[in-house]
Amino acid sequence: MTDTHVRPVPVPDALSAPFWQAAARHELTLAQCAKCGEVTLPPDVTCPHCHTTEPDFAFVPVPGTGRVRTWTVIRRSFLAGFENPFVLVDVELDGHSDLRIVARLLDGADVPLTIGARVAVEFEDIAPGVAVPAFRLEHGE
Amino acid sequence: MSGVFKARNQVALVGFAHSKATRKPDRPLGVTALETARAAIADAGLLPGQIDGFVSSPLLPSTGDHAVEDGISTVTSNWLARHLGLDPAYVVGFQGIGQITGSLTLAVNAIASGAADYVLFHRALHLPPGKYNDNAMASASGGMQWMAPMGFFGAMPAIALAYNEYCQRYGAKREAMATLVSEARKNGSRIPWSAWHGKPLTVEEYMAEDMIIEPMCRFDADMPVEGVACFVLTSAERAKDLPHRPVYVSGYASGYPTKNRAMLHWTLDDMMEAGKGLSARLWGSSGLTASEIDLPQLYDGFSPFVYIWLETLGLCKPGEAHQMILAGGIDSDKPGTLPVMSGGGAIGNGRMHGVPQMLECYLQLSGRKGEWQREGLTTALACHSTPHFGGAVVYTNDPS
Ligand SMILES: [Zn+2]
Numbered sequence: 001m002t003d004t005h006v007r008p009v010p011v012p013d014a015l016s017a018p019f020w021q022a023a024a025r026h027e028l029t030l031a032q033c034a035k036c037g038e039v040t041l042p043p044d045v046t047c048p049h050c051h052t053t054e055p056d057f058a059f060v061p062v063p064g065t066g067r068v069r070t071w072t073v074i075r076r077s078f079l080a081g082f083e084n085p086f087v088l089v090d091v092e093l094d095g096h097s098d099l100r101i102v103a104r105l106l107d108g109a110d111v112p113l114t115i116g117a118r119v120a121v122e123f124e125d126i127a128p129g130v131a132v133p134a135f136r137l138e139h140g141e
Numbered sequence: 142m143s144g145v146f147k148a149r150n151q152v153a154l155v156g157f158a159h160s161k162a163t164r165k166p167d168r169p170l171g172v173t174a175l176e177t178a179r180a181a182i183a184d185a186g187l188l189p190g191q192i193d194g195f196v197s198s199p200l201l202p203s204t205g206d207h208a209v210e211d212g213i214s215t216v217t218s219n220w221l222a223r224h225l226g227l228d229p230a231y232v233v234g235f236q237g238i239g240q241i242t243g244s245l246t247l248a249v250n251a252i253a254s255g256a257a258d259y260v261l262f263h264r265a266l267h268l269p270p271g272k273y274n275d276n277a278m279a280s281a282s283g284g285m286q287w288m289a290p291m292g293f294f295g296a297m298p299a300i301a302l303a304y305n306e307y308c309q310r311y312g313a314k315r316e317a318m319a320t321l322v323s324e325a326r327k328n329g330s331r332i333p334w335s336a337w338h339g340k341p342l343t344v345e346e347y348m349a350e351d352m353i354i355e356p357m358c359r360f361d362a363d364m365p366v367e368g369v370a371c372f373v374l375t376s377a378e379r380a381k382d383l384p385h386r387p388v389y390v391s392g393y394a395s396g397y398p399t400k401n402r403a404m405l406h407w408t409l410d411d412m413m414e415a416g417k418g419l420s421a422r423l424w425g426s427s428g429l430t431a432s433e434i435d436l437p438q439l440y441d442g443f444s445p446f447v448y449i450w451l452e453t454l455g456l457c458k459p460g461e462a463h464q465m466i467l468a469g470g471i472d473s474d475k476p477g478t479l480p481v482m483s484g485g486g487a488i489g490n491g492r493m494h495g496v497p498q499m500l501e502c503y504l505q506l507s508g509r510k511g512e513w514q515r516e517g518l519t520t521a522l523a524c525h526s527t528p529h530f531g532g533a534v535v536y537t538n539d540p541s
Pocket of ligand 1: 033
């Protein structure tokens with residue numbers, strides 16, 4: 001099914017702007033709390049770990065590798081602008097067992113998947129100066 | 142709170158009414174709510190002037206292009222009290238997901254504390270015109286910026302992710318879910334007000350349906366409807382003088398998310414983990430345990446929630462809900478089973494949120510289920526939403 005709509009672009013705000021600036025450079029970052037040093041995503045108005053009201057998050061780059069915790073094949077998206085079918089993966093990033101990101105897997109809808117499959121972040125350029133994270137299977141381990 | 146709920150079995154459901162759950166409402170929601178409220182008050186053997194408390198949870202359908210208008214797209218307790226011509230002492234609303242269990246606690250506590258003597262508890266659901274889910278969004282701000290630009294939109298993909306993790310971890314097959322959904326539709330098809338009245342669904346029909354968000358098909362999500370349910374509550378003492386057998390609230394508990402995630406990123410482990418705390422509080426509050434519940438009614442706004450509730454409440458072992466269901470373990474027509482969908486749930490009746498679960502507990506424990514009355518029941522449990530956003534309530538017809 002082709003679709004004349006465009007994909008929704010993220011609207012950066014005071015909290016998220018550094019994340020999207022890094023994403024535009026194809027760099028995945030996590031929000032690191034200035035008080036306790038723990039990372040989170042998305043950034044909240046407080047730190048979810050130490051609960052400080054002044055987390056002053058710094059967005060630190062991470063390699064963006066991890067493993068697939070689960071996935072779904074979207075055969076009919078409720079959101080305009082996507083070509084169906086596509087795969088969404090729920091990825092646990094290496095070194096951050098509590099932190100998970102849901103994004104598209106760019107290997108096609110029919111690629112065989114298993115829990116624990118290794119993936120690495122890639123970015124989709126969806127508008128001028130706007131890129132969003134996605135994942136691709138790592139091969140040749 | 143520690144120990145058993147101080148108001149355990151001190152507050153009772155004493156009457157109810159339910160409108161038709163319909164895809165084609167022919168009058169404003171408020172009018173349906175008023176008539177349903179009057180019917181529930183009469184069912185309880187009371188007059189409107191005796192109602193001095195109104196409790197509800199007016200959360201709307203979250204999507205669709207419609208203006209919020211009290212009496213049209215929502216019905217608050219304030220609106221209902223005013224349109225009944227009353228000036229009640231206690232009028233409150235619950236904000237949050239898990240609306241039925243959340244707001245019911247406000248009603249129970251009001252009666253237990255003496256803030257109100259007779260409470261009208263209602264839930265009114267509006268069906269906005271147009272499609273419920275389709276969305277042509279050009280930009281995503283706030284919490285949505287962490288989902289929609291990546292192709293993650295709506296609740297169904299979130300549930301499909303958690304459900305697929307379950308399937309992969311425990312080897313659950315689609316046949317088990319077909320059995321569950323068919324069971325819900327069978328029971329709903331027997332209920333006159335149900336949107337699926339007279340329309341059961343076979344396992345074969347489920348299996349033939351295309352998946353839209355793997356491993357889910359459209360039958361795994363409840364169908365949006367317009368409808369109203371009302372219940373009347375009062376103290377156990379006052380309930381003695383009313384026409385129907387009272388059904389007492391033994392205890393309740395809610396659950397909360399503990400991890401910071403994108404807003405609809407509901408993981409299997411998060412739900413199961415929150416359910417542990419919820420269950421501990423529920424059994425502590427009610428003084429009962431899972432094995433003492435005669436009739437659990439589990440929430441099924443999306444069908445995989447039933448697996449999660451079965452396991453997190455301890456009604457079966459973790460990872461075994463799908464096997465129990467596939468083996469006929471929840472079949473309401475077989476003796477010796479745990480018929481967790483006997484009220485039809487949301488899948489079998491339409492999107493009335495946790496109402497069908499609460500209603501089935503009330504009808505069965507008060508002996509008012511008619512042709513489908515089950516014998517020998519003294520305890521029941523109704524839950525709503527997920528263990529990490531919703532709650533559960535334990536009922537009994539034997540307060541001794
Ligand atoms: Zn911190």
